Amino acid sequence: MSKLTLNGATFTSQPNETVLDTLLRENIQIPNGCRQGICQSCLMRSVDVPPPVSAQVGLNQTQQKQNYFHACVCYPEQDMMLALLESEQTIFITARVIQKQLLTVDIVRVVVECDTELTFFAGQFVNLLRDDGLTRSYSIANRPQADNRLEFHIRRLPNGQFSNWVHDELVVGSTLTLSEPKGSCHYLSGSEAQPLLLIGTGSGLAPLCGIISDALEQSHSGDIHLFHGSSHHKGLYLVDEMRELATKHTNFYYTPCLSGDNVIADTVQGRAHDVALSTIENLKGWRVYLCGHPDMVNHSKRLAYLKGASIKDIYADAFHVISPDTK
Amino acid sequence: MSEVQDTTAATSLFDQLGGAAAVDAAVDIFYRKVLSDYRINRFFDHSDMEAQAAKQKAFLTMAFGGPNNYTGKDMRTTHAKFVKMGLNASHFDIVMEHLTATLAELSVPPALIAQVAAIAESTRTDILGK
Numbered sequence: 253m254s255k256l257t258l259n260g261a262t263f264t265s266q267p268n269e270t271v272l273d274t275l276l277r278e279n280i281q282i283p284n285g286c287r288q289g290i291c292q293s294c295l296m297r298s299v300d301v302p303p304p305v306s307a308q309v310g311l312n313q314t315q316q317k318q319n320y321f322h323a324c325v326c327y328p329e330q331d332m333m334l335a336l337l338e339s340e341q342t343i344f345i346t347a348r349v350i351q352k353q354l355l356t357v358d359i360v361r362v363v364v365e366c367d368t369e370l371t372f373f374a375g376q377f378v379n380l381l382r383d384d385g386l387t388r389s390y391s392i393a394n395r396p397q398a399d400n401r402l403e404f405h406i407r408r409l410p411n412g413q414f415s416n417w418v419h420d421e422l423v424v425g426s427t428l429t430l431s432e433p434k435g436s437c438h439y440l441s442g443s444e445a446q447p448l449l450l451i452g453t454g455s456g457l458a459p460l461c462g463i464i465s466d467a468l469e470q471s472h473s474g475d476i477h478l479f480h481g482s483s484h485h486k487g488l489y490l491v492d493e494m495r496e497l498a499t500k501h502t503n504f505y506y507t508p509c510l511s512g513d514n515v516i517a518d519t520v521q522g523r524a525h526d527v528a529l530s531t532i533e534n535l536k537g538w539r540v541y542l543c544g545h546p547d548m549v550n551h552s553k554r555l556a557y558l559k560g561a562s563i564k565d566i567y568a569d570a571f572h573v574i575s576p577d578t579k
Numbered sequence: 580m581s582e583v584q585d586t587t588a589a590t591s592l593f594d595q596l597g598g599a600a601a602v603d604a605a606v607d608i609f610y611r612k613v614l615s616d617y618r619i620n621r622f623f624d625h626s627d628m629e630a631q632a633a634k635q636k637a638f639l640t641m642a643f644g645g646p647n648n649y650t651g652k653d654m655r656t657t658h659a660k661f662v663k664m665g666l667n668a669s670h671f672d673i674v675m676e677h678l679t680a681t682l683a684e685l686s687v688p689p690a691l692i693a694q695v696a697a698i699a700e701s702t703r704t705d706i707l708g709k
Contacts, residue, residue: 306627306630309630554628558614562607563632
């Protein structure tokens with residue numbers, strides 16, 4: 253039981269309660285989204301003591317040093333003095349839907365045009381907000397260009413409040429509110445010769461598409477290997493576009509993988525990360541991007557590390573599903 | 580006076596081992612060994628790798644005699660769930676083996692390895708909740 257102090261008021265956390273749980277139980281309004289330590293909606297700062305390391309995973313070094321942490325995954329280990337981020341630090345952007353196109357039976361491509369100039373890296377994510385405040389994080393699938401457009405690949409989840417709304421009700425011309433782009437899963441210029449391994453399942457292809465086009469645009473000279481997986485061939489998308497890219501760029505390799513029983517021409521049978529990690533013998537010196545199902549991401553992180561990749565070269569974006577009762 | 584202090588500082592275990600850079604080199608080798616060992620890696624199945632590596636680093640910094648804020652109470656609390664999963668002395672011994680093998684790989688002299696092992700050994704009862 254730790255004491256949490258915020259704006260002069262003190263709250264006592266119950267056992268197994270996160271900082272976010274305690275504050276919400278005390279009726280303090282704290283913005284929140286994923287509740288998995290990813291979307292940064294509930295980011296706050298510890299003024300006096302360093303927060304638990306596990307509550308800082310995914311933040312950049314500067315934020316970690318400044319004692320920023322995710323309230324939703326912070327189980328306090330001692331008394332903490334808390335500070336909320338200045339509300340003016342949260343920048344919201346308004347955007348208009350200009351394209352909506354079905355990529356597979358359950359993944360839709362949504363392109364929006366923002367009303368302000370945007371700075372972002374391909375592969376980062378933004379939080380999308382519905383009018384009633386319902387918030388979800390989606391990866392950006394395109395690279396920055398002068399048109400201030402962002403592309404998302406949104407998969408319809410069973411009982412997914414936000415994704416069903418996007419699929420069923422959002423139309424061209426609708427407006428959406430966006431947070432500023434966040435996250436560190438993006439292409440880094442400056443090591444053009446480093447080989448890249450990208451593994452994605454389902455709509456995890458979205459950030460990888462952005463990263464690949466950014467890398468190729470910046471004349472990346474090292475090999476770029478993309479493994480995209482789905483259980484069914486109907487779940488693979490942008491197949492022709494990726495094959496065309498592989499024809500155009502001799503250092504880009506594309507392997508579509510099918511984990512189900514159906515075998516179709518020009519795909520490899522097996523789960524994408526199994527195929528990828530059994531194909532590539534040694535990952536020493538590689539940069540690895542993992543996007544999609546959390547189990548795949550966690551499992552692959554460990555395997556990539558044991559195959560020689562260093563932890564700082566492994567970038568991951570796990571697509572957690574939020575159960576309907578958490579909002 | 581200052582000469583005495585300099586000598587003392589220069590001969591601390593942490594400095595003899597090579598300080599923070601040595602910890603980084605050791606974490607990389609040590610954590611790979613631990614994670615690849617089928618006898619103990621199930622204890623890491625549900626932990627986040629980055630957070631885990633940070634903990635390994637804190638542990639090795641302490642074992643190297645470096646600056647740390649480790650307490651026995653923390654060790655007990657954080658390992659209680661693993662004791663429930665069956666963590667026992669044999670697992671601790673395996674980790675100790677990996678630690679000494681790591682240092683040997685980094686060509687640390689045996690006398691220093693013994694000092695590091697002694698500090699790590701001092702956490703045994705707390706980690707195993709004895």
